Amino acid sequence: MSLSRALPAPLVAREWWCAPDEPLLWALWQEDLVYRVKGLDERGAQLESWGKRVARGGGKAAAAVGGFAGDALLTMAFGSGDSGDRGKPGSGGGRRADLTVFGSAPECAAVRTIGSTVPAEGSPYRTLWMLTPRRLGVAVELLARGGASARAGQGVRAGQGEFGKNAPGEPIRPERVLPWLEFGPNDIADCRPIGSKLPITCAITLRDGSGFGLNARRPGGVPVMLDALRAFTGGGGGRG
Numbered sequence: 001m002s003l004s005r006a007l008p009a010p011l012v013a014r015e016w017w018c019a020p021d022e023p024l025l026w027a028l029w030q031e032d033l034v035y036r037v038k039g040l041d042e043r044g045a046q047l048e049s050w051g052k053r054v055a056r057g058g059g060k061a062a063a064a065v066g067g068f069a070g071d072a073l074l075t076m077a078f079g080s081g082d083s084g085d086r087g088k089p090g091s092g093g094g095r096r097a098d099l100t101v102f103g104s105a106p107e108c109a110a111v112r113t114i115g116s117t118v119p120a121e122g123s124p125y126r127t128l129w130m131l132t133p134r135r136l137g138v139a140v141e142l143l144a145r146g147g148a149s150a151r152a153g154q155g156v157r158a159g160q161g162e163f164g165k166n167a168p169g170e171p172i173r174p175e176r177v178l179p180w181l182e183f184g185p186n187d188i189a190d191c192r193p194i195g196s197k198l199p200i201t202c203a204i205t206l207r208d209g210s211g212f213g214l215n216a217r218r219p220g221g222v223p224v225m226l227d228a229l230r231a232f233t234g235g236g237g238g239r240g
Contacts, residue, residue, distance in 0.1 A: 013130045016177050017139050025228040027130040028221070030214060033099040033114070036077035037210070039106045044115075046106055073209055077102035078194045078201065099127065100201070103210030110210035119178040128177050129214055131228055135184060136204075139177035191229040193222045202226060 009027040018024050035044045077100060103110045118124045122140030130137045187206060194201035198219040205211035216222045 009128055009130075012128060012175075012177055013139075017128070017130055017137060017179060018132060022132045022134060025131045025133065025232070026221075026225055027128060028214065028217065030098040030127050030129055032097040032125050033101055034097040035101045035111070036213075037101060037103040037106060037108065037111055038076070040111070044101070044111070073102060073104055074192075074194065074203060074205075078203070078213065098215035100213035101210075102203075102213060103208075108210035109206045109208045110212060113181060113206075114212075116181065119180060122178045122180065124180075127180070131225075131232060133232065135182050136188070136229075136232065137179065137183075138181035140180045141177050142175060185233045188229070188233050191226055191233070193226065202229075204229065 009029050010024055013024055013027040034042045036042070037044075039047055041047055101110050101114050114124075118140055121143050123143050124140055126141040128139040128141065130139070183206075188204060189207045189209070190203075190205035190211075192203055192205075193199035194203050194213060199222050200216050200219055201213045202216050202222050202225045203211060203213045214225070216225055
């Protein structure tokens with residue numbers, strides 16, 4: 001575990017991402033991601049069957065799937081159960097990941113966005129999601145260097161020669177994260193909890209119906225995220 005992930009997400013966000021006059025509403029780490037997108041496998045690779053459908057239909061297959069309604073698309077991605085489970089029903093548990101990318105076709109906005117070029121030396125599988133009254137942002141964690149990450153759990157004060165620029169005995173500054181993605185209020189069409197009983201996933205839907213499911217870690221975190229997101233979008237983003 002790197003030092004930045006060992007420290008609270010809000011601390012890292014305020015240090016490296018927020019402007020001095022920008023209040024932070026919430027921040028959380030998301031480790032690894034899984035795709036729940038029609039035509040892609042869970043790692044984001046295009047399914048052979050999808051390619052054949054598109055080739056036979058001259059692109060009509062993608063257009064037809066693109067007509068999925070929001071509720072149907074979320075059911076496809078997360079299942080229809082009442083619990084806050086993050087796996088699809090019948091998946092046998094599957095691969096666990098914090099961040100779920102969902103969409104109706106490989107060309108959807110969420111897939112294009114998460115496939116954007118990552119800053120040099122950044123890891124797209126360890127991301128920091130942050131919301132302020134101005135923007136929803138995503139930063140990537142720097143790839144581990146040297147042996148610092150292996151020593152991250154040994155305390156919160158720097159020793160001689162450890163943790164870069166921190167002087168011995170001084171409080172350790174959070175490891176740097178790099179800004180990657182940014183969304184404005186008009187980019188978000190909907191936000192809602194996944195599961196009616198103790199949900200731990202907050203689904204953020206973009207204008208084309210695709211979006212991202214974020215692991216809030218605990219049921220109490222979802223209402224906090226939703227309230228802030230709805231205020232951010234002017235009250236129009238989602239329903240409970």
